[in-house]
Amino acid sequence: MTGNRTSVDPVLTLPVEITSEFFYQCLPTSCSDREWNTPDPREAPMLLLHVCKAWREIAISTSVLWSKMEFSMHNNHGADLWRTWLTRAEGRVLFIKLHRWIPEEDEDEDSESEQEMTGTPLSTFLMLVHCAERIQSLELSTITINTLEKLAQASRGTCNFLSLEKLTVGLSPEDPSYDQWPMPGESTTDPVIALTNSPLLHEVSLVKTPPSVLSLPWHQITTFTGTRLLCGDCLEVLQLSSNLTECAVATGRIRADDVVKLTHSHLTSLTLFTEDGYGSADLLESLTLPALQTLHILDADDFDENELNIFLSRSSPPLRKFVLRENTLTSLASETFQLMPSLTELEVWNPQYSVIPEFFRNLGGDPKFLPRLQHLAFVNSVYFSGILGDTQRGLKSRWDMRHDPMPVAQLQSFRLTWKKVVVLEADALLPFRALIAEGLDISIESTNGD
Incomplete structure (x- = not known):
């Protein structure tokens, strides 16, 4: 076709407001590999400047594209x-x-002009x-x-x-x-x-x-995250932040001069995690947290169950969620769970061989053992003969307790994963399927998803 008419890209016929919205949707989000806008010419918003003159003008005038940098x-x-x-x-x-x-x-201390x-x-x-x-x-x-x-x-x-x-x-x-820099508490x-x-x-x-x-x-x-901090620094933050409700920290070991014993009445969530060699659970020795509802202890090499029990006894918190992930095999006795009567969600990683049989004997035999538990997970468990039988009997007994005169909370979900691929007999999971049919959400798999 010949003629003097100039073809126009249909996109350029859209109202500027719609094009601007398209541009905004090109920006990274918290669900993408990165969340912040950078001056990388291969990615939005900078990429939008190099498509054509019209897009460049629209992008430059769309202020929201440049507000997160x-x-x-x-x-x-x-x-x-x-x-x-x-x-x-x-x-x-x-x-x-x-x-x-x-x-x-690299700075020039004598530079005075803005350009310099x-x-x-x-x-x-x-x-x-x-x-x-x-x-x-x-x-x-x-x-x-x-x-x-x-x-x-x-x-x-x-x-x-x-x-x-x-x-x-x-x-x-x-x-x-x-x-x-002066240590915590010093001038x-x-x-x-x-x-x-x-x-x-x-x-x-x-x-x-x-x-x-x-x-x-x-x-x-109200929310604090501390990474690679001294234990005393974390205690100082807790002292200063009287209205703190959420705290996540990766700290070093407690020192002899970190003698502060601190009661924090508002903290409801505490996460102890590990990063670059900082990852201690020693902070629990100094704290009393009577309002604590969520506790995560993640990869703390010095985790001590006895210190946890002392902390729970001292604090008597209304703990609803507890997650324990250790790099080595985890050993938790029934005494620890007895100190968590309000618990509704429990997740234990790398449980030792003896943990699961004892846990399910208590779960199925004692209605006072974690009476409010609704969500349960054992992750990276070692497979052993009888584990499915112990687990199924405990789940079944606890599931049936919901009809008792003094019923316990109804379980809603159970997850069990093994470290290695496990080949099961064809009918090994039949008892669990019966519980699934009655309404219990169950997931049993190896860590590779089989």
């Missing part, structure tokens, strides 16, 4: 890009993640302070204490982070000043106070960062 600050190029994104985000609420900072020795300072931590923080009231989430990672102190210099004291709800600060593993240098005026802040994460580095409104924090 992750930048490396190790050179001037990253700082320049960040400045551009802030301009494009206009009046949007901001989600900012900045990492890999320029080493202090571009890319330095001070110039970056000056931009941060300028948009502080719009920041809802802020992450400063792989940063040194000296660099972080530039924030105080940029803000000239406190600053109004009126929209800030979530804060993450992670010191660089190479920062030598961390090891020189310290002045903390960075720039973030003190954050009336909506309720979630804080610290990575290898003592809480004394920052002056925060700790009394309003």
